[in-house]
Amino acid sequence: MTPRKPAGQELTREMIIDVARKQFLEKSFQEVSMRVIATELACSHGAIYYHFKNKASLFYAVVEEYFAELDTLLANTLKEEGEPDTKLIHIFLCLMRFGLNNQSQYEYMFVMRNEEVNSLSQEAASKSYAKFAQAVHPLCRESIMLSDIYSVFMALHGFIVHHLHHSKNFDEVKEIAFLHAQFLMKAIR
Template sequence: MSPRKPSAHELTQEMIVEVAHKQFTEKDFQQVSMRSIAKELGCSHGAIYYHFKNKAELFYVIIGAYFTQLNKILDDTVNGTEDYETKLYNVFVGFMKFGLNHQSQYELMFMVRDVEIDGLSQEAANLSYEKFAQSLQALATNKLLVSDIHSVFIALHGFVSHYRHYVKDYEEAREAVNVHAKFLVKALT
């Protein structure tokens, strides 16, 4: 006798998100389907549609949580009690630390491109970038140009992109992270 499949009412969004996240980090966006998620959960794909209207919405829920986590790091740093230069340094370290400790999530946030999800994921990325830009502007001792902020973001993104898959986590790149963060602080001050 096979186990009973959960109905749409027993299936929770958290259960779906957990399995979907696993599949999105193991495969490309296009290789994941509502049916493959349902199969792993042992339910019908219709049960998943009860909670999410489509795969793009499900993906957005997953990356939205990561952007919230990254934005919290920025808020906590900006609202800290350290001096401005230390806060600026901590923003840079926090960004790189997040990216290196959450490599698969970082890839989903900033590197997955697909017509089906670009609108939603780009919206979350843009809001997070705005938070980043506002954080830098609030911490800078002089007015930063838009190009300065963009260059710093690209430098941080490039750092994380370069080290992802070469290091297991932040600890393995700690020294390089510190050197890069100090370099960026020096460039802005």
């Protein structure tokens, strides 16, 4: 028995990830099933297992894209012209903007805990933090410790989590976000 395929198309990882991304944004991790994704793609759920070992590996593929997007935003911010203090503020604002403009994604990346995906998500979050630290460290005083940068990251994370689902987006809190970024910048300069 061959898997059903979308008319005129070969089933690809990208097609599966696109549908899964929509499902994960609309429902919780537990509510999403491989069968529902397969139904939306008009294929057998076995065809999805050809590309992904299980729902956790599919979820991780989706979340990896979110981390890649955040990493790109931080890298682009770092490339901007400006003094170190200005760049630090922009990096801090970039993280807060991403978190509050992509609230569901941010929750999946940094907040959600689920036995099936914890190890994968923690690994990706650690890599993202490392990239954040690599961006921030050269802009700080020479004696700064990585633990100080981690504390800044956690302060930014706390700000985002505090405003998740209480603010529609970053624009609603941008003034206090800027004040928060300035405060954190002073703490590490």
